Amino acid sequence: MISFKAVLRKKKLSSGKYPIYLRISKDRNSIFFRTPYTAETREWNGKKGLFNQNSINYLNKNRLLLKLIDQATGIVTELHQRKGSYSLSEVEREFRISANPVHQNIFKFWEELIAEMEKAGRTGNARIYRDTSKSVKKYVNRKVLLFEDITPAFLEKYEAYLRSRKGTDGGISVQMRTIRAVFNSAIKRELIKPNVYPFKVYKVSKLKGRGLKKALSFEEVQKLITLDLTNHQRLINSRNYFVFSFYTRGMNFADMMRLQWKDVSEDRIYYIRSKTKTNFHIKILPPVQKILEYYRNKKSHASYVFPLLLKDKLTPAQIENRKKKTLKQYNKDLKEIAGLCGINKSVSSYVARHSYANSLKQKGISTDIISESMGHQNLAITQAYLKELDNSLVDEAMEVLL
Structure with missing residues (x-):
């Protein structure tokens, strides 16, 4: 047998x-x-277990107490x-x-998660969470x-709002996955009930993979590598970063930025990919060796x-800003650089990774x-990844019909 009652606790306050507690x-x-x-x-x-007529607004106060009892009764029934x-x-x-009004406010919990990420040095994730929170606010x-x-x-309307502001599937997907992650964390910590989870109906997967991955062909990569930059010295570093990424299995920019000389040993490079925490040990090919020698000779x-990163012992926030x-x-x-090569494609840092996979294909x-x-x-x-890349092999196969 279970019972509910509002009671006056015996410990007097300074007032x-x-x-008054619900028992x-x-x-x-x-x-x-x-x-x-x-x-x-x-x-x-x-x-x-109620206010009497000596209390100001006693009827309204009693309504709230009875509402709390109804809420508790509903929880027990469920x-x-x-x-x-x-x-x-x-x-x-x-x-x-x-009943917790603080954790029912998603923004309050969102701020807690951002603070935890920053403390753990996960500044990239913290930035994504902060940007999405600002967007929703x-x-x-x-x-x-x-x-x-x-x-x-709500999510459908928010998606429409983002599209009205020229949001792409990729960008919207990042924001929706962030909101979903906040919900998952709140449920895991037992701050909210699973029945309020909206992503059983709203599927983030519908946004995934609509934007085609962009890649250069192997011939285009070679154009970029052999481009004469005598009159464009300021572009040498960026060309080196692209070539280095291409010949190190598509190492991403964040990992190249953090790569230290101690990670280079004899004929191999050893590093842990920051995104997936996967261990890599990569054979140093001649183009990579040439780039390493170029920077080894720099003071x-x-x-x-x-x-x-121009100095050691930077904080996670400083690294993220840099x-x-x-x-x-x-x-x-x-x-x-792409323009100088006559390449009519939008080339960005991640294109090196896509181009690596595309060239192997x-x-x-x-x-x-x-x-x-x-x-x-x-x-x-990988199959899904390659499916979105260059279709030149399919194009060539179709030519047999001519």
């Missing part, structure tokens, strides 16, 4: 009043939840229907989840948004291979070897 009792044990109210003994009907038997600790947990134009307010319909007091600045310039340079290398070289977790990922 001279007593706090839930079962099997001679009780748990207590603080309500917003306090009362003097003359204002309280202990037998009924537990009974779901599990049959339940403990007071389960009632307490469920009640705190539904701008959309709703208020500082409080409850988890339960984010329904499948630098930092332990990094490339002049992207990455943002240098990556922007790198992408700008790549577009200029052009050369007839098997998908399982490409998959292993890129550090994909399974063959299906």
Whole structure:
């Protein structure tokens, strides 16, 4: 048998009043939840567990107390229907989840996650979470948004809002996956109930893979490598970064930026890919060796291979800021280099990785070897990856019909 009652606790507050708690009792044990109210003994009907007429606005106060009891009763009913038997600790947990006004505000919890990421040095993730939070705040134009307010319909409207602001599938996907991750974290920490999860209906996967991956052909990569930059010395570093990435199985910019001389040993490069935490040890091919020698001969007091991080012992925030600045310039340079080569494609940092996979495909290398070289977790990922790349092989095959 379980019972619910509002009670006046015996410990007097500095105001001279007593706090009012909701008491839930079962099997001679009780748990207590603080309500917003306090009362003097003359204002309280202990037998009924309600305010009496001596209290100002006693009817409104009693309505809230009865509403809390109804809420607790609903939680117990749901537990009974779901599990049959339940403990007071389960009632307490469920009640705190539904009654906690701080954690019901998704923005408050979002800020906690961002702070945790920054403390752990995950500045890239923190930036994505912060940018998405700002975007959602701008959309709703208020500082409080409850988890339960984010329904499948809300997400559809938010997606339409992002598209009206020229959002792409890729960018929208990042923001939706971030919101989904916030929900998953809140459910895992038992701050919200799973039944408010909107992503069972709204599928982020519908946004995945609509934008084609862009890649250069092997011939175009060779054009870029052999381009005479005598009159464009300021582009040499960016060309080197692209070529280095291409010949190191598509090493991404963040990993190149953090690559240190201690990671280069004899004829191999050893590093852990920051995105997937996959270990790589890569044979140093002649183009890579040439680039390493170029930077080894440069005077630098930092332990990094490339002049992207200019000193050691930078904080995660400083590294993230430096990455943002240098990556922007790198992408700008790549577009200029592509123009000088007569390549009519939008070239960016990630095109080196795509071009690596595409070139192996052009050369007839098997998908399982490409998959292993890129550090994909399974063959299906590589198959989907290659499917989005250059279709020149298919184009050539079609020519037999002419």
